[in-house]
Amino acid sequence: MSEITEKKKVLSCIQPSGMLTLGNYLGALKNWVNMQEEFDCTFAVADLHAITVRQEPAKLRSQIYSTYAIMLALGLDPEKSTLFIQSQVPEHTALSWLLSCNTQFGEMSRMTQFKDKSAKHADNVNVGLFSYPVLMAADILLYKPDFVPVGADQKQHLEIARDIAERFNRIYGDVFTIPEAYIPKTGARVMSLQDPEKKMSKSDENANAWVAILDDKDTIIRKFKRAVTDSDNRIIVSEDKKGVSNLITIYSAVTGKTSSEIEKEFEGKGYGDFKLAVGEAVADELAPIKANYERFISDKAELERLFKEGAQSAERVARKTYFKAMKKVGFVL
Numbered sequence: 001m002s003e004i005t006e007k008k009k010v011l012s013c014i015q016p017s018g019m020l021t022l023g024n025y026l027g028a029l030k031n032w033v034n035m036q037e038e039f040d041c042t043f044a045v046a047d048l049h050a051i052t053v054r055q056e057p058a059k060l061r062s063q064i065y066s067t068y069a070i071m072l073a074l075g076l077d078p079e080k081s082t083l084f085i086q087s088q089v090p091e092h093t094a095l096s097w098l099l100s101c102n103t104q105f106g107e108m109s110r111m112t113q114f115k116d117k118s119a120k121h122a123d124n125v126n127v128g129l130f131s132y133p134v135l136m137a138a139d140i141l142l143y144k145p146d147f148v149p150v151g152a153d154q155k156q157h158l159e160i161a162r163d164i165a166e167r168f169n170r171i172y173g174d175v176f177t178i179p180e181a182y183i184p185k186t187g188a189r190v191m192s193l194q195d196p197e198k199k200m201s202k203s204d205e206n207a208n209a210w211v212a213i214l215d216d217k218d219t220i221i222r223k224f225k226r227a228v229t230d231s232d233n234r235i236i237v238s239e240d241k242k243g244v245s246n247l248i249t250i251y252s253a254v255t256g257k258t259s260s261e262i263e264k265e266f267e268g269k270g271y272g273d274f275k276l277a278v279g280e281a282v283a284d285e286l287a288p289i290k291a292n293y294e295r296f297i298s299d300k301a302e303l304e305r306l307f308k309e310g311a312q313s314a315e316r317v318a319r320k321t322y323f324k325a326m327k328k329v330g331f332v333l
């Protein structure tokens with residue numbers, strides 16, 4: 001007799017805006033891979049989100065391919081998980097309209113990412129940037145996930161997605177599952193190597209501030225050697241040693257060692273030794289991803305075959321939820 005057990009569902013997405021970083025990897029992508037066996041997973045390249053800031057079309061196109069290839073290179077397997085590109089499943093934008101009409105202006109105005117990004121791109125504070133979290137709520141709610149693995153910076157967006165879903169269900173009847181954020185204990189907020197008060201981000205102009213998943217070993221080690229620390233030379237976690245604490249977090253997320261084990265390991269040693277150890281550990285973790293990536297990115301036809309198939313299976317799920325929501329609101333199908 002075959003035993004049928006429903007796996008819990010997981011969904012997450014990543015923007016294809018520029019190089020993916022060690023922050024993306026430790027905050028989100030590493031968990032995606034870890035969750036693949038136990039859960040029914042759906043992961044997407046959130047390309048529609050990327051145009052909330054101006055993108056150069058040819059560059060955007062190549063970054064979409066590259067981000068999809070990185071997902072495969074990480075070990076995400078299209079036989080086990082649904083891997084697709086957001087813009088190829090039109091239900092995302094369609095549902096986002098229904099949700100927009102059930103989201104308050106005030107709620108969106110409170111989003112810290114909107115405040116930050118509109119300050120940074122003051123010449124292009126577009127409506128899409130403002131309503132971005134509604135599209136993100138649609139990305140999530142279409143697939144009825146139980147868990148959404150993200151870094152800490154997406155927590156507020158997850159909360160608003162839950163609020164929107166709860167409100168919709170209350171007004172129109174049960175359509176959406178209320179998702180939970182799944183945030184890693186270590187690595188949820190990887191900080192810049194040059195300014196540990198700031199999140200590590202691919203949009204940082206100083207390339208020494210972030211490590212790309214596809215950086216080579218020498219570059220990674222060089223960036224860690226240059227990481228900003230302090231002059232006290234003790235390797236301990238502390239509020240007033242943000243640079244060193246960030247490096248300990250990174251080392252811990254990569255090696256699985258606890259902070260106190262790391263403090264012991266480097267007792268009496270200097271920053272030079274420590275930074276080299278962190279750089280080497282990170283480089284060793286990322287090396288196989290880079291090697292796999294070169295293989296996937298060189299076969300464009302295969303990438304296209306995979307993402308088309310992925311979009312078809314995503315759409316089968318998305319369409320059901322979208323039609324249900326449409327019917328509940330009163331549309332004629």
Ligand code: TYM
Nearest residue numbers: 013014015023024027028046136139150151188189190200
């Ligand atoms: P994005 O593309 O900025 O980042 C992708 C994932 O990486 C995490 N992350 C970090 N984690 C730790 N430390 C960092 N320095 C760091 N930088 C980035 C992010 O938290 C995220 O999990 N809005 C989302 C994309 C999105 C999405 C969705 C996510 C669109 N639709 C639906 C989940 C569900 C974003 O801009 O992530």
